[in-house]
Amino acid sequence: MGGHGKVFTLAEVSQHNTRQDCWLIINGKVYNVTEFLEDHPGGDEVLLSGTGKDATDDFEDVGHSESARESMNKYYVGEIDISTIPERLTYTASKQPHYNQDKTTEFIVKLLQFLVPLAILGLAVGIRFYSKST
Structure with missing residues (x-):
């Protein structure tokens, strides 16, 4: 050639x-x-x-x-x-904060750990007052 x-x-x-x-x-x-x-x-x-x-x-x-x-x-x-030859483009990650499923789940679990016992306590107190009044 x-x-x-x-x-x-x-x-x-x-x-x-x-x-x-x-x-x-x-x-x-x-x-x-x-x-x-x-x-x-x-x-x-x-x-x-x-x-x-x-x-x-x-x-x-x-x-x-x-x-x-x-x-x-x-x-x-x-x-x-x-x-x-053009330079190769490289991927640059976004600067925005990422949604973190683990922290959201952790928050919901903590919230439920507080609210569920509170709801049970409120239900127990409500039943006790209801049964005393009847």
Whole structure:
């Protein structure tokens, strides 16, 4: 393959996103995998879904063998200009206090521990006065 050592932008690599012209970015390197689409054990859709982005995580998550990694060399066309790849967004938890089911349950239990004996006492006193008056 030609282009060894060439540096591509994400926009340039993203244009190669079809079965007839498929490029991937893996570990900062750009690969033209068009010829490999039909032979890929996971199918061509897996490779096509990695176009237009950094496919490193997708590649690593599968756990490719050493021989698979070595065979990538023949598809290498250059490097990616990492400044053209947007930073990954990370999830930031909300600053709002969270609803704590345990504290709410604890409060209800304490309230009931106070009110139930009070209600029983009130019922006992009420029955005693009712029975004395009859």
